[in-house]
Amino acid sequence: MKVTILGTGKMGGAMARRLNQQGFQVRLWNRTRQRAEQLGVGDVYDTPADAARDAEVVISMLTDPRAVREAYLGPDGAVEAEGSRIYVDSSTVDPKTHLALARVVEQRGSSFIEAPVLGSVPAVEAGKLFIMVGGERAAFERLRAVLQALGDVRYVGPLGAAARLKLVSNSMLGIISAAAGELYNAGVRAGLDRERVWEVLTRMAPYLDARRAGYLEGRYEPVMFRLADMVKDLHLALNVYQEVGIDTPLSQTTRELYERAARAHGEEDLAAIAELWRQPAAAAPADN
Numbered sequence: 001m002k003v004t005i006l007g008t009g010k011m012g013g014a015m016a017r018r019l020n021q022q023g024f025q026v027r028l029w030n031r032t033r034q035r036a037e038q039l040g041v042g043d044v045y046d047t048p049a050d051a052a053r054d055a056e057v058v059i060s061m062l063t064d065p066r067a068v069r070e071a072y073l074g075p076d077g078a079v080e081a082e083g084s085r086i087y088v089d090s091s092t093v094d095p096k097t098h099l100a101l102a103r104v105v106e107q108r109g110s111s112f113i114e115a116p117v118l119g120s121v122p123a124v125e126a127g128k129l130f131i132m133v134g135g136e137r138a139a140f141e142r143l144r145a146v147l148q149a150l151g152d153v154r155y156v157g158p159l160g161a162a163a164r165l166k167l168v169s170n171s172m173l174g175i176i177s178a179a180a181g182e183l184y185n186a187g188v189r190a191g192l193d194r195e196r197v198w199e200v201l202t203r204m205a206p207y208l209d210a211r212r213a214g215y216l217e218g219r220y221e222p223v224m225f226r227l228a229d230m231v232k233d234l235h236l237a238l239n240v241y242q243e244v245g246i247d248t249p250l251s252q253t254t255r256e257l258y259e260r261a262a263r264a265h266g267e268e269d270l271a272a273i274a275e276l277w278r279q280p281a282a283a284a285p286a287d288n
Contacts, residue, residue: 001024002027003056004058004078005059005060006030006048006061008029008039012030017124018149018150019150022127027051028051049076049077049080057088059090060089084111090115094167098134114134115134119151134157134162135159167236167240173270174251177230178273180205181275211271215271218275220271238251
């Protein structure tokens, strides 16, 4: 099966490598062509339309709603490719973006589903992403094998449902990550051994330990989740919550904290939220 990947950043690139390893014929497009070529797999094309042509499935993994719309609907966008196929967007965007794309895609005789994911590059490489699917079930069944090569797949409902669920998930990620930055530094300043503070926090939220070096030592490489992207995701999530009429003060405050942190640390990993509370002594080893 021929599968096109639009967007070969960290996640899109890892997905391309994984699908290539699993025996799929991979076709690639990235705004910066060199980045796609550096993957060393599949064929690289100059435009989304060229990459999508002859592919049975097109998967996009892009930064934000604007990038998604441009890749699909802009000059030489993916929907300009002749023939029919299934388009899948795995980007973290708002439901309105997916609904708008689906209308155009379906007018051109193809199908569109959304499939945002939970997990970072190591999960892709191990085939252990958690993939949430929204859209027509029949279209999902036709590409189930492609998604299962990437991880554990869940059908969650009609188009828009998976986009909303991903925003709820990332809101939770943002809240917990900010809370860890605040409480770790609060504990250290209160005179507690930093290892004991971290042990308690990771007992409550085990996933935090993947970012231990960031919280304890201020080292934010590799960037698993760009802090600036959390600002974007919380903005999109708050728009959804506002539309349904629920007050979400915790999510609102969390967005404001990430906006403050992004002024100096936007390109660093999510754990850099801890810099809002860090003092030089906070990262120092405890005395034995």
